[in-house]
Amino acid sequence: MIILGAKYDYSIDLWSVATTVFELYTGKIMFSGKTNNEMLKLTMDYKGKIPNKMIRKGVLRDQHFDENCNFLYHEVDKITQR
Numbered sequence: 547m548i549i550l551g552a553k554y555d556y557s558i559d560l561w562s563v564a565t566t567v568f569e570l571y572t573g574k575i576m577f578s579g580k581t582n583n584e585m586l587k588l589t590m591d592y593k594g595k596i597p598n599k600m601i602r603k604g605v606l607r608d609q610h611f612d613e614n615c616n617f618l619y620h621e622v623d624k625i626t627q628r
Contacts, residue, residue: 550610552603580622581622582610595617598615
């Protein structure tokens with residue numbers, strides 16, 4: 547996953563096309579997260595937990611997961627948006 551800083555390949559293009567088609571067809575944004583952390587949460591809510599192997603490959607994994615690959619959700623304050 548790009549958000550985790552992992553290398554990307556053609557599958558990211560396929561994912562991008564699929565989300566774009568969904569959004570054009572429904573008129574709704576598939577994942578409306580305001581931060582990368584929130585986007586990861588929304589993605590995992592929809593598709594399930596990201597495999598540990600994929601998490602470990604990401605250079606940015608420590609921002610979103612602990613050493614056991616458990617997700618660290620950073621809730622955004624509704625007033626300050628931080």
